[in-house]
Amino acid sequence: MKSDSVGKRCHHFLTCQNKKGFTVIEIFIAISVLAVISAISIYYYNDYVGDARIAVRLSNEKNSQ
Numbered sequence: 001m002k003s004d005s006v007g008k009r010c011h012h013f014l015t016c017q018n019k020k021g022f023t024v025i026e027i028f029i030a031i032s033v034l035a036v037i038s039a040i041s042i043y044y045y046n047d048y049v050g051d052a053r054i055a056v057r058l059s060n061e062k063n064s065q
Helices: 024-064
Strands: none
16 A cells, blocks of 8 residues: 555644744744834834934034024
C-alpha cells in the first residue's frame, strides 16, 4: 500500500509539511513586534517634535531682540 501525504492529517503543527496560513502564535508575535516598534518610534518622534519646538522658540527670541 502506497502512502501519500494528500490525505494525511497533521496532529502537531510543527510536523505538518503542507501547512497553509499562520498560527495564532505567529500572528500574536508579529503584532507584538509591531507594537514594540511603534511604541519606540512614537517616543522618538515626540522627542524630535519637542526639540523642534524648543529650537523655534529660541530662534524667535533671537529674531525679536
